[in-house]
Amino acid sequence: MAVPTITIFAATGNQGGAVARSLLKNPAFKVRALTRNPNSDASKALAALGAEIQSANGFDIESMKKAVRGSWGVFVNINSDDQAFRNEHGPTEFDMGKTIVDAAAEEGVRHFIFSSATNCTELTGGKVRMKAMDSGYTVKNKIEQYARNIDKFETASFINAAWYLENFLAKEVAPIFGGFPHQVDDEGYLTFAVPKWGGNEDVPFISMSDDFGDLVQGMFLDPQRWNGSVVHGCSDICTFDDLVAAFEKVTGRKSRFRPLPSWEAFDIKGIPELEDPKLMFAFTQATNGRYFGPEPSEKETAALLKQVTSAALGKPEEQRLVSVEDWFRKHFQA
Known part of the structure; x- marks a missing residue:
């Protein structure tokens, strides 16, 4: 064959x-x-x-x-x-x-x-x-x-990608987000300054390098099962407070989340590529934090797809989705 x-x-x-x-x-x-x-x-x-x-x-x-x-x-x-x-x-x-x-x-x-x-x-x-x-x-x-x-x-399936954790590696855009996780502010903090998410403030994140490809492979390994589905492509779900706390725990650097008063207050400095991220906050606030659509964000499906791919590759030790804390440890721990 x-x-x-x-x-x-x-x-x-x-x-x-x-x-x-x-x-x-x-x-x-x-x-x-x-x-x-x-x-x-x-x-x-x-x-x-x-x-x-x-x-x-x-x-x-x-x-x-x-x-x-x-x-x-x-x-x-x-x-x-x-x-x-x-x-x-x-x-x-x-x-x-x-x-x-x-x-x-x-x-x-x-x-x-x-x-x-x-x-x-x-x-x-x-x-x-x-x-x-x-x-x-x-x-x-x-x-x-x-x-x-x-x-x-025979099958048509769909995946929606969450907030790329890899975006935190881009030093050039860090000042627009308050400096986090690269530039300290006048008070010595790495401050993450963005609008609130909405709802329970549960924000979905995805590690492109660790998980996204495995989720799509898992869909190809059993396409009939996922026919017509929209997969929530995320590695971890946490609040912005939890995000900066994980970073501080891993690096020992003072960090904090400072919410902006509104999504309109998010100044993207005229960068066209950041127009959609700004409007993303308007969207999630209007939908009570439901970034993926009518249903609440979930990572159980992604966890299952990760397990399926890990088994197919003969690497059961890699079956766990990467947490925000683990991702920061991998990329920022000295």
Whole structure:
């Protein structure tokens, strides 16, 4: 029996790269990595791990059909901040998503997994709208609904990524979040200054490097079970107070959470990529903290998928999701 090929769109990005690296550990799958630049360092690193590297144009149906031809499964994440979507008269994120979905369907892809998001506009009765109509969280949900209505897939499943823990590694944006966890304030604290989350203040976090890829692999290992599901892609759920307390415990550095008076008070310094994160606070406050949609955030599903993948890879010692404390210990402990 031929080894099934899983094609990953944007395989050198945060999500695509995590999925590719996880799947490349499993000889039960072949990995085809789609990228705009096959000669980039990230592409070469995936090739060294055994991936087939191929370039593809997500706006061109024939290019995408060629890219996914012969694939058993496809994983797709689209970067909403792509410069290609900046031209108001040019193709949109939905145009790209539709092209990819159509290409996969026409080429007989059996199992389709899309990195989606909640419909912020619908869930808040139009009060919160992420970016423009054709970009951001809401358009990802629009692509999800389009994929659900394609009757050519055996299974179509979806995963929503939580707050990337890896964002805390970016020193250049730390001042916008109060300085945490890189720059101390005038009082000597590493202060995390953001709006409140809403509801019980339970915030879902995901470690891209440790868990996200394994969650998607777990979905591919039993696609029928997850058909139609929206998986909460998170490693841990905790409050912002718990987050900074975990950091302080691990590093011994004075840290604190200082909530801003409102989501409007979150100053993103004119950085376009932070517009959606700012509006994310407006969304979660309007939905009582329910970032993933109508249901409360949960990590039990993610824990199960992590266990399934760990078992398939013969690594039962790696079956536990990474906690916020463990993640800080890995990246910040001296």
